[in-house]
Amino acid sequence: MYSELIKRIKEFDTIVIARHIGVDPDALCSQLALRDAIKLTYPDKKVTAIGTGSSKFVHIGKLDKLEKYEDALLIVCDTPDRKRIDSVDPKDFKYSIKIDHHPFVEKTCDIEIIEDDKTSACEIIMRIIKGTELQCNDSIAELLYMGLVSDSNRFLFSSVTSDTFRLVAEYIDDYNIDITKAYNKLYLRPLNEVRLEGYISSNIKITDNHLAYIIIPDVIISEYGVDSASAGNMVNNYNFIKEVVVWATITEDVKNNQYRVSIRSRGPEINKIAEKYNGGGHKMAAGVRVKTLDEALEVMKELDSYLGYYTEDSSEGNLNDN
Numbered sequence: 001m002y003s004e005l006i007k008r009i010k011e012f013d014t015i016v017i018a019r020h021i022g023v024d025p026d027a028l029c030s031q032l033a034l035r036d037a038i039k040l041t042y043p044d045k046k047v048t049a050i051g052t053g054s055s056k057f058v059h060i061g062k063l064d065k066l067e068k069y070e071d072a073l074l075i076v077c078d079t080p081d082r083k084r085i086d087s088v089d090p091k092d093f094k095y096s097i098k099i100d101h102h103p104f105v106e107k108t109c110d111i112e113i114i115e116d117d118k119t120s121a122c123e124i125i126m127r128i129i130k131g132t133e134l135q136c137n138d139s140i141a142e143l144l145y146m147g148l149v150s151d152s153n154r155f156l157f158s159s160v161t162s163d164t165f166r167l168v169a170e171y172i173d174d175y176n177i178d179i180t181k182a183y184n185k186l187y188l189r190p191l192n193e194v195r196l197e198g199y200i201s202s203n204i205k206i207t208d209n210h211l212a213y214i215i216i217p218d219v220i221i222s223e224y225g226v227d228s229a230s231a232g233n234m235v236n237n238y239n240f241i242k243e244v245v246v247w248a249t250i251t252e253d254v255k256n257n258q259y260r261v262s263i264r265s266r267g268p269e270i271n272k273i274a275e276k277y278n279g280g281g282h283k284m285a286a287g288v289r290v291k292t293l294d295e296a297l298e299v300m301k302e303l304d305s306y307l308g309y310y311t312e313d314s315s316e317g318n319l320n321d322n
């Protein structure tokens, strides 16, 4: 598979690298690292990384402008389905390749490199670089490290294996990665966000079935002076709460006239429910965009009744023993 990828990269003079909507560090770092590695290896090629950026991640790296190309190769990182590809459609390209670690949803590209047992798209690119002639340098290695660390939630998720640590160790040996600097880029945040976290902790609702959720309306987002994307991303901070098995934030996004529902789990698989509402993601981390608050609450209802069944026939039901 990796050799087929390199063969196609060699064939094309123009390469566009895309990823999913709602940019996150793994999506961004995988496309930037792949762009820079291809440029480093084949300096004559025109390679661009495109998509809607976020002010939160400007210090990670710079995206390129999307131009119209006649005869280009598209590489899509970190995106399992067509509707979540940011800004482009594989159909408009001469050839397309997917590199992804999400569970398979649909075939969108001519070649699909899917490794759903890996922590991150960045981990797959680290393996591609190790297994092929693609070259790497310190700044590319730092991008890949950041994507892997972010998507594995700092080596916390079950997708992390001894192979992951070995791979990361080899990169730390081979390149000069400033880990402190990388963590600052990923995790430094304004005090306002921490204050909003306090608001969420104080106001989150919890059901008898151990579903916790909070509605974050636009007035609260404005009152705390954060943007709606960072408010929604706070969902990641509510893991390891004894009384909570699945949790969600419902964030009003006035600009796009929608509510973003971000769901996390520490047991039951929740991506199927997200898919039912036209969303998607991983087994333990998924999201949905809906038009109304009622629809968002409908998703909560479904999660809650699913949890009712789940807790009945699982050891998770007895939370006091944890």
Ligand SMILES: [Mn+2]
Pocket: 026, 027, 078, 101, 119, 120, 121, 151
């Ligand atoms: Mn990812």
